[in-house]
Amino acid sequence: MKDMTDQTTKTSSRFRFVANIVAPFLGLLLVILIFSLVPEVQDRFLRAGNFKSVATQSVIVALAALGMTFVIISGGIDLSVASNIALSSCIVAFIINAGLPPWLGVLGGMLTGSAIGLINGSLITSLRLVPFIITLGMLGIARGAAKWLAENQKIDAPITWVNDLMARSPQPPWLLMAPGIWLMILLAAAMAVVLRFTMFGRHVFAIGSNEAAARLCGIRTRRTKVIIYGLAGLFCGMSGVMQFSRLTVGDPTVAVGLELDIIAAVVIGGGSLSGGQGSILGSMIGVFIMAFLRNGSTMMGWPNYIQEIIIGFIIIVAVSLDQIRYRRET
Amino acid sequence: MKGISKSFGATRALDDVHFDLKRGEVHALLGENGAGKSTLIKIMSGAIRPTRGTMNLEGAKYSPASPLEGRKMGISVIYQELNLAPHMTVEENIMLGQEWKACGFLRRKKMRQKACEVLRLVSHPEIAPDVPVRRLSVAARQIVEISRALLEKAKILIMDEPTSSLSGEDRHRLFRLIKQLKGQGVSIVYISHFLEEVQQVADRFSVLRDGKNVGSGQMEEISLDGIIQLMVGKKVREVFPRLPHEVGPVALAAFRLRGKRMQAEVSLSLHHGEILGLAGLVGSGRTEFLRALFGLDACHEGVLRIGKEEIALTGPRLRIDHGIGFLSEDRQGEGLSPGQSVADNITLSRLAPYSRFGFLRLGLRNKEVERWIQRMKIKAQSPGQSILTLSGGNQQKVALARLLHQEAKVLLLDEPTRGIDILSKLQVYQWMAELAAQGKAILFVSSYLPELLGVCDRIAVFYRGQLAEVRPVSEWNEQSLTAATTTGRTSAGLH
Incomplete structure (x- = not known):
């Protein structure tokens, strides 16, 4: 008797897990399938080189989406991510331009990103304001700071190894893909483990699901939240390094509006803006669904606005499918 | 301690x-x-x-x-x-x-x-x-x-x-x-x-x-x-007050009505001057029936008459206009607007008397609300006080005041005494008796059998989505009601 119930619950939980991951994954396969069936773009689209360039384009959004996944699962939101990326990338350029060693620039970018995130988290918990407001304010502050630092221009910097991080053809060649892509894959795997198999991850879910209950159970909700936003900031910092690597200059006006892409990726991947739901794999799939759509549409010669409309629809469809599934389950 | x-x-x-x-x-x-x-x-x-x-x-x-x-x-x-x-x-x-x-x-x-x-x-x-x-x-x-x-x-x-x-x-x-x-x-x-x-x-x-x-x-x-x-702190002589009241003509009649969330169609009529109790376990379909009556859940089958008039099965607005009032069992979530004032909550369903050229005459409204606060013995300092600062019993009084303010003739009350203190409960029973004596029709859902037996004229029992039995209150007692709600039948040997 006992074994039987155990068996059924195990299969049901496994089924849920599969359903949570398979649904967005099918969406991604569908997007790829559609473009590979169109004769005009088929051979260009399906080339390994194209997949590689899609991956390279995705690194910046993907890194930031890793942090955003934690934020959204905890029931929060971070609107300042794109500004944070711009500021961090300018810091990298600034430091390298000043003649300091490139690794110091990379470190500086990451520290800047983390600092912004930690400030977000501290303000949210100490002022007890909703994350939307705090990070909306930070969106302006970080962007302004970036422009100030760059004196409203681009910050030039000498070419260094930092620029190889996002190179199409990596050095050494046995890497096959740009180091940035490898970094993205490694970090995604690590964060998936953190989210599922550590206490911190479980507490992130608990806060998003019912913050009062979490506090009652002795979880340090404030500290956990500060860490979550700090983590999101750290990923923005890395994303900023990649942004600089790709542009080779520090541009304070880069990534305007990118926060919406990042949030969209998490949401397409099953993250719930009311908290308690989401996964790293889902968010990564969300990133790639959007990247492949952009890539395919460009090959088809569709204008930019068509891509925007399609992605808009995808967000609505993905989330409403998710909602239907959720309701049926309850 | x-x-x-x-x-x-x-x-x-x-x-x-x-x-x-x-x-x-x-x-x-x-x-x-x-x-x-x-x-x-x-x-x-x-x-x-x-x-x-x-x-x-x-x-x-x-x-x-x-x-x-x-x-x-x-x-x-x-x-x-x-x-x-x-x-x-x-x-x-x-x-x-x-x-x-x-x-x-x-x-x-x-x-x-x-x-x-x-x-x-x-x-x-x-x-x-x-x-x-x-x-x-x-x-x-x-x-x-x-x-x-x-x-x-x-x-x-x-x-x-x-x-x-x-x-x-x-x-x-x-x-x-x-x-x-x-x-x-x-x-x-x-x-x-x-x-x-x-x-x-x-x-x-x-x-x-x-x-x-x-x-x-x-x-x-x-x-x-x-x-x-x-x-x-004082002797309660009569927990369940009974006022003489006369059961009049049919106020509300549902004929083979079936709401979206109901498992079976239900026919039931409610008379003026009558308190009809609905008993049943949680999930037995009584709340669903009430929601269908009030139009909160869509109905695709059945006929609903108010008085002699058959009315269209649309949403709550039409029902309110025909004199039906509904008190939700979920006071915080649905029954009241928690962030708003006593005045807002009482008058929300009928703002027309205070409206001139589309603008609200707040002074006039406050005066009227003050009268309600006194009449319903609501412990509130002013009409502008947020209802969140009131106790559960006083919140429920506000919710009831809204129904009376909207001049409802048929009151659908879903668990009106849940989670409120004894004095407020007694107050609610008193009002129900008074309202029935004034000729209003009351449908009273409760999980608490003694109050159903104490207050109602008739009691209907829901069991697994079906209307199982309707009898005058004199033919019920606590055992038979418990039996009916848990088995769908009154056990043999009763009455």
Whole structure:
């Protein structure tokens, strides 16, 4: 008797897990399938080189989406991510331009990103304001700071190894893909483990699901939240390094509006803006669904606005499918 | 606890209160809303500190600085609003805040085993540890919360209205569990408005009134009336007032009506001057029927007549215009607008009298609302006061005032006395009697059988989505009603 119930619950939980991951994954396969069936773009689209360039384009959004996944699962939101990326990338350029060693620039970018995130988290918990407001304010502050630092221009910097991080053809060649892509894959795997198999991850879910209950159970909700936003900031910092690597200059006006892409990726991947739901794999799939759509549409010669409309629809469809599934389950 | 006092500014919530709890006993803490019960359990659990007085736990001085510290010392509160994370699984909820880890990673297998073990301990091994909590019934969620407390090695469980949203069968299971826990040496502080239940469950009782001890003793040695008398502080001559009223013509008739969420069609008619009770377990379909009557759930089948007029089966607006008023069982979630004022809540469904050229005449409205506050004896300082600052009983009075203000002739009341104090309850019964005497028709849903038997003219029983029986109140008694709600039939040999 006992074994039987155990068996059924195990299969049901496994089924849920599969359903949570398979649904967005099918969406991604569908997007790829559609473009590979169109004769005009088929051979260009399906080339390994194209997949590689899609991956390279995705690194910046993907890194930031890793942090955003934690934020959204905890029931929060971070609107300042794109500004944070711009500021961090300018810091990298600034430091390298000043003649300091490139690794110091990379470190500086990451520290800047983390600092912004930690400030977000501290303000949210100490002022007890909703994350939307705090990070909306930070969106302006970080962007302004970036422009100030760059004196409203681009910050030039000498070419260094930092620029190889996002190179199409990596050095050494046995890497096959740009180091940035490898970094993205490694970090995604690590964060998936953190989210599922550590206490911190479980507490992130608990806060998003019912913050009062979490506090009652002795979880340090404030500290956990500060860490979550700090983590999101750290990923923005890395994303900023990649942004600089790709542009080779520090541009304070880069990534305007990118926060919406990042949030969209998490949401397409099953993250719930009311908290308690989401996964790293889902968010990564969300990133790639959007990247492949952009890539395919460009090959088809569709204008930019068509891509925007399609992605808009995808967000609505993905989330409403998710909602239907959720309701049926309850 | 000895000589506990707590003052909030000038108001003294607790005044020299004593409370003692023996190992392995169920001690009922009774009193009306505002008597100081919540303050006392907050002090016990460590949520607030007493202004004066001392507490001892197992001989040692006990002065917790936070609920967390209280829990660590073995005192857990099971609150009315359940404190669970709905997206997370049963196991995750039970282990929340006490996860086991090794080298930074969770020991998931071990934790799952432990969760199963605790669930077996509370005799609910059928609750699967991998199911998200939101898919569980309210009763099962409560078990999960109790399991969590036991995992923390709770010595004292404080249960605040644990049965208010449970159906009969689940209540009995909970009582069995309480007995079992008692046997394991756990002490339980039991707070409930359902006095009959308290009599069943508790060994001893303590009654608070206006922040003072007014009586305590062995449960067997006191009658129900005695308890009520202690709580209210005066002799309650008639709990259920009956005013002479005449049952008039049909006010509302449903013919083979079936709402979206109903399992079967229902035909029922309600007369002017009549109080018709709807009994049934949670999930038996009574609330769904009420929602279909009021148009909150769409109806695709059936006929609805108000008076002699057949009305279209559209949404609530048309029903309100025809004089139907609905009081939701979910006061906070649906019945009232929590952020708004008493005036807003009373007049929300009928603002037209205060509107001139589309603008609201707030002065006029406030005057009218003040009259309602007096008439309904609502304890509010002004019409502009937020309803969140009112007690549950006064909130319910506001909700009722809205129905009367909108001049409803047919009142659909879903659990109007749930979670409110005894005096407010008596007030509600009084009004129902008065309204019926004025010729209004009242449909009264309740899970509390004594009040149905005390107030109604007829009682209809819902069972598994169907209307099972309708009889005059004189043909029902508590046994037959219990039988009908739990089996769908009145057992043989009754009347």
